[in-house]
Every structure is written in C-alpha cells, then in structure tokens.
Amino acid sequence: MTDDTATARPPRPQRGDELELHIESLAFGGAGVARWGDEEHGWVVFVRDALPGDTVRCAVTKRKRHYGEARLLEVVTPSPDRVPAKADHPGAPWQVMPYEKQIEIKAAQVEDALRRLGHLDGFEMLPIVPAVEQWRYRNKLEFSFGTDRETGELICGFHAPGSWEDIVHVEDCLLQSERGNAARRAVLEWARAHRYSAYDRRTQIGALRNLVIREGRRTGQLQVRLVVSDGVEIEAGSLHAAVAADSLLLTEIDTVGETTAGGTTSLLAGEPTIGEEVCGLSFRLSGQAFFQTNTEMAEKLYGVAADVAGLQGWERVYDLFCGIGTIGLSLASRSGEVWGLEIVEDAIADAIGNAKANDISNARFFAGDVRLALRELVEKAGRPDVVVVDPPRAGLSQKVVRRVLEASPKRIVYVSCNPTTLAPNAAQMVEEGYVLKTVQPVDMFPQTPHIECVAVLERGA
C-alpha cells in the first residue's frame, strides 16, 4: 500500500493568488523563471520584469498544467545585478541589467537553444558581437495615439506592457534619436492644436492611430508616416510646416485591429522614400519596406554573414527572404551571381532599384513564396553554391528546409532572429547530412531580450 500523503501533489496556486518566489534564470523572451513547490512536485512560474537573483512578490495570471505565469507586484529583495532604470517608458525591459550581463545571457540562450532544443553539438560558439550604441540606436519606431484617462488629452507613446488599450505617453524615447523624438513631439503638438482625436478600438471612433518615424542614420533623412482611420482628412501644409520631414506619408487603415501595415498610403510632402547606407551601398526605403531597425548593427550582422559565407568570387548565391536585397547586394561584389527571393512585391521592386542605384549587375530579384518558388528558382538559376536564409521569427517550415536541402548548396548561412526556431531547423539540416560549423550571436537590440545570430552549416562529405 502506498502512502498517498507522501506522494500527493500539493494543490497548485489559483489565478489571482499572491506568491513570494526566488527567480532562478531568464526564459527566452525575457521573463524571469521561478519554481513553486519542491523539486518533485514543483511548478515553473514565469514572472515578467523579474531578474535572476530577485525575490519577488507576484500574482498568478495564468495557471496551466506544466507552468504558470505571474505579474510582478514587488521586488522584495533585488538581485545584486540590478541597476537603476534609465528609460521611463516600455520598450526597454532589460534596462535594469548591466549591458555586459545582458549580452552574456543572450549568448548563453543561443547556445542553450541549439544544445537543448536542437540536440546539437560539436559547433563553435563565436563570441557575441556587442552593440555599437546601447541607447538611441533604432532607425525606426512605431508609436500609438491614445487619450489620457484623467485629462482627456491626446497622447502618443507605447502600449502599456500586455495591454491593447492603455497607452503610456512618451516624452523622450531613449531608443530613438533626439531628432526622432523632436519629430514625434511636433506631430503631437500639431494634432492637439488641430483637435484630432485618438482612434478608440472599443468604440471604433477617432482619427489618429499610429505614428511611424524612420531615419536614415547615415543620410540624416527623416520619414514621418501618420496612420489614420479611413477617410480622415489631414491638412498636409500645416503638418509639413510643423515637422520638416524629407518624406511625409499618410496611411489610411479601415481595419479594427491595430496595424501599420497595409491600408492605402499617399504622399503628403517631400519624397516617397528616404535613403540609408549600409556596407557602402545606398538603399531607398519606402514607408512600409522592411529594413533592419539598427543600421550600425545591420552592417555588423551582414559583415558576419559575408565572412562565414566564405565566398571566393565565382559562387552562385541565393538570398532567400531577401527583403529589399540588403544581404544579397552586400555579397554581390564577392559572388559570381546573386538571386534574391522575397514574398513582398514592393520589396522586390525596391531590391531591383537598389541593385541599379548601386551599379550592381550580377544580382537578380524575384517575388515569390520561398515554399513554392524555390524549386522554380533552382530550375531557372541553377543549383546554388551558397544559400543565405533570413526568415521571420517563426523560422523555416520543415518543407522549406527540405526544399533548401534539395537545392544542395555547399554552405547554408542562416541569419536568425529567434534561436528557438533556428534550433529545430538546424537540427533537421544536420539530420540530412549538413554539419553545423559556427554560430555567432549579434546584439542588435540592447535593453531588450531580442537576439540575432548567424549560423553556418556545410554539406558533409
């Protein structure tokens, strides 16, 4: 007969229960990880905004079979690693950790993902490339308009963490340049003076939705895009007088959900694009084109990709998920030919224009879904020697990995913004005979948990 009292699982905390927990580590995505209960019957709890070494008081917000989530109420005993916050706005959740600690954790998380999730071994982990600038490094920021609950005044800032409704007003965003901040304040002042209201998703009434500010860090050019509800009329002359942008755009959106993508974009003043320079090349950026948000670190990232690609000048290179062609064009002078594939047609039009503007004649770009168009590309272009992939956070589907392997490149350069999807993709490649050689993390986003890395895999003998 067994003794039930010795083995019974103690009842788990309920939603809303307050707990005092010691934070042991950080999970991917940045939440603190604590254990409630003993080793045998324990339950993992993720606490946002808590750091390893903190003892915190928190309230359970989610209760699942294998884990729970909790909201931080109070840091009872702070971690010895804590430093005072600099930014008084959301968007910099890791600012309470010294920068050296941030990059140490990011590098460890990349390695951990590959070893534990991908069961990979035998690769060389190269030291993380730290960021050039720890603050004011972003070339693009998207802000939301809202209404101050107490004063009823129009405000502009970020969503409060975890809220789709509450906006935290921002005076000085420490991730944005002083000039970008000045542009946001100028637009807000103009909007208040003209008595525009913020769009309210509950009532679906109101004019102003988002403000997207983009800067060419190397050219000094400024693009301001105001995102409004469909049919809202904007007095372009007074707005341009208030904010002297090189490119002033208006996007009208008719969906209920918050998005700055899609809709109808028109030019209010200046040029439709601004310029930016990376790796000695010039790029034109339209309002909705994808472009890495940290110019200085994009150059480092592409530099790492170019080094590990090991090009000698004759190779056929595929740049899959190529956006506006930045990686492929930066490799063109070291390759025989470059073929880019990307799903967004406008981005491909930009890539073709960028090749022309930089006098690059050995790069060709096509619009298409990698999943469907890769076989066709192989038929048209011939088998690649090197394939560069730079997919969104979801990584590659198993089918896309199979398509890449079918093309049988000698080398795959995998630029990843999510080590937890890189790991299973790399594992599938290794199962099919490729060898994971090196992995190098690059910190593009200081003060946040995000990490980019470049992995290189080579076809086995």
Ligand SMILES: C[S@@+](CC[C@H](N)C(=O)[O-])C[C@H]1O[C@@H](n2cnc3c(N)ncnc32)[C@H](O)[C@@H]1O
């Ligand atoms: C992380 S971005 C990389 C862009 C570019 N390499 C750069 O560094 O600027 C990923 C790109 O993949 C594109 N994309 C997403 N799904 C795709 C698909 N199924 N086929 C082709 N491109 C896709 C997106 O439009 C986006 O431009």
